[in-house]
Amino acid sequence: AQKITQTQPGMFVQEKEAVTLDCTYDTSDQSYGLFWYKQPSSGEMIFLIYQGSYDEQNATEGRYSLNFQKARKSANLVISASQLGDSAMYFCAMRESTGGFKTIFGAGTRLFVKA
Amino acid sequence: SQTIHQWPATLVQPVGSPLSLECTVEGTSNPNLYWYRQAAGRGLQLLFYSVGIGQISSEVPQNLSASRPQDRQFILSSKKLLLSDSGFYLCAWSSQASGNTDTQYFGPGTRLTVL
Numbered sequence: 001a002q003k004i005t006q007t008q009p010g011m012f013v014q015e016k017e018a019v020t021l022d023c024t025y026d027t028s029d030q031s032y033g034l035f036w037y038k039q040p041s042s043g044e045m046i047f048l049i050y051q052g053s054y055d056e057q058n059a060t061e062g063r064y065s066l067n068f069q070k071a072r073k074s075a076n077l078v079i080s081a082s083q084l085g086d087s088a089m090y091f092c093a094m095r096e097s098t099g100g101f102k103t104i105f106g107a108g109t110r111l112f113v114k115a
Numbered sequence: 116s117q118t119i120h121q122w123p124a125t126l127v128q129p130v131g132s133p134l135s136l137e138c139t140v141e142g143t144s145n146p147n148l149y150w151y152r153q154a155a156g157r158g159l160q161l162l163f164y165s166v167g168i169g170q171i172s173s174e175v176p177q178n179l180s181a182s183r184p185q186d187r188q189f190i191l192s193s194k195k196l197l198l199s200d201s202g203f204y205l206c207a208w209s210s211q212a213s214g215n216t217d218t219q220y221f222g223p224g225t226r227l228t229v230l
Contacts, residue, residue, distance in 0.1 A: 033217065035218065035219075037221075042223070043203055043205075043223065043224040043226070044221060044222070044223045044224060045159075045205060045207070045221035045224075046221075047218055047219070047220060047221075050218055091158060091159070095217050100172075102161060102164075102174070103161070103217065103219060105158045105159040106158055107157065107158045108157075108158055
């Protein structure tokens with residue numbers, strides 16, 4: 001079974017609007033971490049936001065917030081007030097406490113921001 | 116602040132030729148180091164990780180190898196490249212002090228084309 005599932009291969013959003021990128025995960029660990037990365041066309045992976053499995057509050061970093069629903073095993077990324085520079089691939093990732101140093105990445109969602 | 120460098124940025128190599136990609140990290144000590152490969156339009160595949168000098172763990176059997184001759188240097192090598200080795204290679208580091216958080220920070224990547 002897929003450990004990280006991103007069901008949206010591509011998404012469009014109008015500039016200045018909010019967009020939600022979906023991510024579901026599968027783990028039997030109680031302790032794990034969830035990450036979102038942005039990959040612009042240059043290729044570099046940019047860390048955006050982290051959520052720990054024991055964190056009760058949803059993580060926020062500027063215009064990025066993580067909608068963490070533990071019971072549903074979802075960790076959706078919300079980008080508010082989209083900008084043209086947000087156009088990129090977005091990857092959800094998970095590190096399990098029993099996984100050693102292995103971080104598992106989803107297949108990614110390509111976001112297009114329209115002017 | 117910490118920075119991570121990779122070179123070369125792009126590389127075109129014939130099948131059967133050797134390969135050496137280098138990654139160095141500045142501004143931190145004793146980092147965890149990682150090599151990933153990303154095929155076109157796909158997610159990241161972990162190839163190797165290292166928790167210290169001379170300590171290498173391989174995740175995927177292949178004709179690639181990795182070495183860590185110095186604390187902040189990580190090298191990806193091959194004796195004979197295959198067509199299937201083409202892809203985007205990313206090096207990443209994380210802090211050993213980060214525990215389960217283990218946020219990974221990526222270099223700019225090397226785009227390898229094997230002809």
